[in-house]
Amino acid sequence: MKFKYEIVKAKFIHLDDVARIEEENFPCPWKKEYFKQELTLPLRYNIVMILKEEEPKLIGYLFSHYDKEELHIAKIATDKKYQRQGASTALMDKCISFCKLKKISYISLEVRVSNIPAISFYKKYNFEKLYIRKNYYPDGEDAFFMMKKI
Numbered sequence: 001m002k003f004k005y006e007i008v009k010a011k012f013i014h015l016d017d018v019a020r021i022e023e024e025n026f027p028c029p030w031k032k033e034y035f036k037q038e039l040t041l042p043l044r045y046n047i048v049m050i051l052k053e054e055e056p057k058l059i060g061y062l063f064s065h066y067d068k069e070e071l072h073i074a075k076i077a078t079d080k081k082y083q084r085q086g087a088s089t090a091l092m093d094k095c096i097s098f099c100k101l102k103k104i105s106y107i108s109l110e111v112r113v114s115n116i117p118a119i120s121f122y123k124k125y126n127f128e129k130l131y132i133r134k135n136y137y138p139d140g141e142d143a144f145f146m147m148k149k150i
Contacts, residue, residue: 002085003051007094010039010046010061017058018048025077028138038063038074045071045098049078049087060087062095071099073109092125099150106150110136110143122146 010018019032038044049060060078064071073095078087099107110133111118119129127146136143 003053003082005052005059005087005090006050007047007090008050010035010048010063012036012039014048014058014061015039018061021058021061021077021079022075024080030075035063038065041065043067045095047091047094049091051082060091062091064095066099066102066104069104070106070108071095071102071104073107076109088121092121096125096150104150106147108145108147110145112137113142113144119144119146122148 015032015035018035019029022029022035038046044063044065046063047061048058051057051059058079059082061075062073063075064073066072076088076091078091095107098104107127109122109127111122113132125148127148129144129146131145133143133145135141
């Protein structure tokens with residue numbers, strides 16, 4: 001990665017940038033209020049990546065929830081200007097480290113069947129497609145349910 005960054009716990013002050021990145025990346029984006037609610041709930045692992053420049057800038061996020069056995073990634077995204085430069089890799093690596101620390105056995109997620117770049121990214125981490133969730137997204141598209149053993 002060519003830039004300096006830090007990954008920190010997501011806070012309310014980050015939500016405008018999270019919502020902006022969400023809007024630019026997803027055809028059916030979460031609303032800012034939904035991210036806000038996620039910050040108030042227990043058993044959440046929500047992190048953001050801050051680019052360390054003269055003016056710090058949020059460039060990525062990962063929102064998830066977990067229990068003793070499994071962490072489920074609800075959202076992971078990177079600012080379009082910083083995609084394919086290692087930001088999502090750093091967020092995923094941080095998430096996996098958290099799972100190991102908490103002795104969580106599995107990570108799961110859903111991904112659009114048409115999102116080939118994301119599917120390739122998850123396969124790099126040995127996520128396996130377990131089944132299809134029909135009409136999973138509000139626009140009717142199916143999702144692959146994918147899981148990885150830690």
